[in-house]
Amino acid sequence: MSIKKFDFFLLIVVSLLTFFGLLMVYDISSFSAFKDFGDKYHYIKDQAVWALLGFIALTFFTFFDYHRLYNLSLPLLFAALLFLLLVFIPGFGVYIMGARRWIDMRFFLFQPAEFVKLVLAIYLSAWFSQKEKGRFFAFVLLMGLIFLLIILQPDMGTAGIILFEALIVYFLSGGNLLHFGLLLPVVSFLGVLLIKIEPYRAKRLASFFSGGTVETSYHVKQILIALGMGGLTGVGLGNSLQKYAYLPESTTDSIFAIIAEEIGFLGASILVFLFMLLVWRGFVIAMSAKDNFGKLLAGGIISFIGIQTIINLGAQTVMIPLTGVPLPFISYGGSALVVDMCSIGILLNISRQGYKI
Numbered sequence: 001m002s003i004k005k006f007d008f009f010l011l012i013v014v015s016l017l018t019f020f021g022l023l024m025v026y027d028i029s030s031f032s033a034f035k036d037f038g039d040k041y042h043y044i045k046d047q048a049v050w051a052l053l054g055f056i057a058l059t060f061f062t063f064f065d066y067h068r069l070y071n072l073s074l075p076l077l078f079a080a081l082l083f084l085l086l087v088f089i090p091g092f093g094v095y096i097m098g099a100r101r102w103i104d105m106r107f108f109l110f111q112p113a114e115f116v117k118l119v120l121a122i123y124l125s126a127w128f129s130q131k132e133k134g135r136f137f138a139f140v141l142l143m144g145l146i147f148l149l150i151i152l153q154p155d156m157g158t159a160g161i162i163l164f165e166a167l168i169v170y171f172l173s174g175g176n177l178l179h180f181g182l183l184l185p186v187v188s189f190l191g192v193l194l195i196k197i198e199p200y201r202a203k204r205l206a207s208f209f210s211g212g213t214v215e216t217s218y219h220v221k222q223i224l225i226a227l228g229m230g231g232l233t234g235v236g237l238g239n240s241l242q243k244y245a246y247l248p249e250s251t252t253d254s255i256f257a258i259i260a261e262e263i264g265f266l267g268a269s270i271l272v273f274l275f276m277l278l279v280w281r282g283f284v285i286a287m288s289a290k291d292n293f294g295k296l297l298a299g300g301i302i303s304f305i306g307i308q309t310i311i312n313l314g315a316q317t318v319m320i321p322l323t324g325v326p327l328p329f330i331s332y333g334g335s336a337l338v339v340d341m342c343s344i345g346i347l348l349n350i351s352r353q354g355y356k357i
Contacts, residue, residue: 006348006351006352007281007347007348007351007352008290009277009281010278010281010282010285010344010347010348010351011344011348013274013277013278013280013281014058014329014341014344016274017191017271017274017275017278017328017329017330018051018054018055018329018332018337018341019329020049020271020330021047021051021255021329021330021337022047022048023237024045024255024258024259024330025043025044025047025265025331025332026041026043026044026257027185027238027240027243027262028240028243028250028251028255028258029043029044029250029251029332030044030096031040031243031245032243032251033245035245043251043332044216046092046332046334046336047312047332047334047337049334050333050334050337050338051337052199053334053344054156054337054338054340054341057338057345058341058342058343058344058345058348059098059345060345061342061345061346061348062345062348062349062352063164063349064345064349065298065349065353066173066293066294066346066349066350066353067291067294069122069126069346070129070293072122073119073122073123073125073126073127074126076119076121076122076123077119077120079119079125080112080115080116080120081145081146081149083103083110083115083116084112084113084116084146084149084150085149085155086103086112087100087101087102087103087112088152089101090202091104092104094109099153099154099155100152100153101113101153101155109335110335111333111335112337113150113153113155113158113162114158114336114339115339116146116150116162116336117158117161117162117165117304117308117339117343118301118304118339118342118343118346120146120162120165120166120171120300121165121297121300121301121303121304121343122297122300123171124139124166124167124169124170124173124296124300125141125169125293125296125297125299125300126293128169128170128173128292128296129173129291129292129293129296130170130292132142134174134230136175139170140183140333143162143166143253146162147159147162147163149230149279151163151275155324156188156219156274156323157172157311157323157324158325160311160323161304161307161311161325162304163285163304164304165185165300165304165306165307167183167300168300168301168303169296169299169303172295172296172299172300173292173296178263179275193248202227218248219247219248219268220249220318222246222248222257223240223247223254223316223318223322224318225246225256226240226247226257226258226260226261227260227261227317229241229242229256229261230261230263230264230265230268231261231264231265232264232265233263233264233265233266234262234263234264234266234267234320235261235266236260236262237262237263238262239262239264240258240261241261242257242258242261243258249310249324251331251332252326252331252332252333253275253315253324253325253326253327253331254310254316255318255326255327255330255331255332256268256271256312256313256327256330257316259271259330260316265337268278271315272332275306275309275313275328278302278305278306279302279305279306279309280299281296282298282299282306282347283299283302284306284353285298285302285350285354286298286299286302286349286350288351288354289350289353289354290353290354294350294354297346297350298346298347298350301343301346301347302347304343305328305340305343308325308326308327308328309327311323311325312325312326312328313327313333330338
């Protein structure tokens with residue numbers, strides 16, 4: 001494995017995104033951290049620790065032969081399913097703001113759905129790297145189980161990311177287009193049904209299409225205010241007004257709106273361009289991998305990162321209905337950051353063993 005094959009470009013892009021994310025987490029959270037904890041550094045200290053652990057994990061997986069993940073794929077899948085079940089068990093699962101998405105690890109909260117994104121990419125890549133007849137229905141059953149466990153939390157945004165990720169890996173493995181035709185009406189029906197049975201989802205959708213009322217679209221209105229205040233060049237770093245408890249989830253799901261307010265359309269466009277470079281580089285690595293497992297694994301990883309980015313940016317620019325999905329490498333949150341850094345480490349390892357990079 002030559003150092004010439006090491007993808008420094010990908011590492012630089014991810015490092016820029018991560019350090020910029022740390023800067024913005026501190027900038028945006030200092031007011032709420034001081035108000036809630038009496039320490040304006042509360043959130044940034046947590047995120048800095050997770051970033052350090054993330055870079056350690058990235059380094060480990062950069063030099064950990066990704067082929068070993070092939071034999072670990074089934075145990076990892078069982079562990080992921082167990083974690084998804086534990087969120088519903090009292091004493092393990094944590095109920096926060098109407099959702100059960102976390103496991104209490106005593107020293108920190110762990111979000112299994114983030115772990116599932118990477119594990120699913122590993123498992124499906126191992127499974128689909130070998131030709132096998134009649135696996136479509138087994139694939140549907142597995143995805144149905146995972147989808148159900150995540151929807152019950154409830155977390156429709158992450159469920160959607162995982163579903164699209166799985167379909168992309170299935171397609172990249174040479175899946176029959178007829179199968180996609182069969183799945184499309186089923187998935188569409190389930191999506192409509194899930195929106196109808198949860199009033200808050202129906203309100204979000206109605207707000208998206210009609211503008212809604214102040215009650216149903218407050219979050220969206222504050223996002224639009226932030227984007228409008230930012231204009232072309234922004235109000236300047238640290239000068240956001242929306243971060244002063246006006247915009248909900250300002251350090252997590254809605255961090256991009258504050259970024260756009262402070263650095264404007266031009267600065268936000270550069271950030272979006274960095275994500276585009278990240279996704280492009282990921283697919284370059286996938287195409288350059290020397291075996292089917294590496295191709296599918298790289299494709300699965302960059303798919304869930306790219307889809308999550310699109311969903312977050314789409315919601316924060318009011319192009320799609322609002323959903324609770326963090327922006328990779330930028331939003332506050334330890335589970336997501338560490339899993340994403342592990343994923344980048346695997347991509348770097350695949351690039352080191354590729355033959356075209």
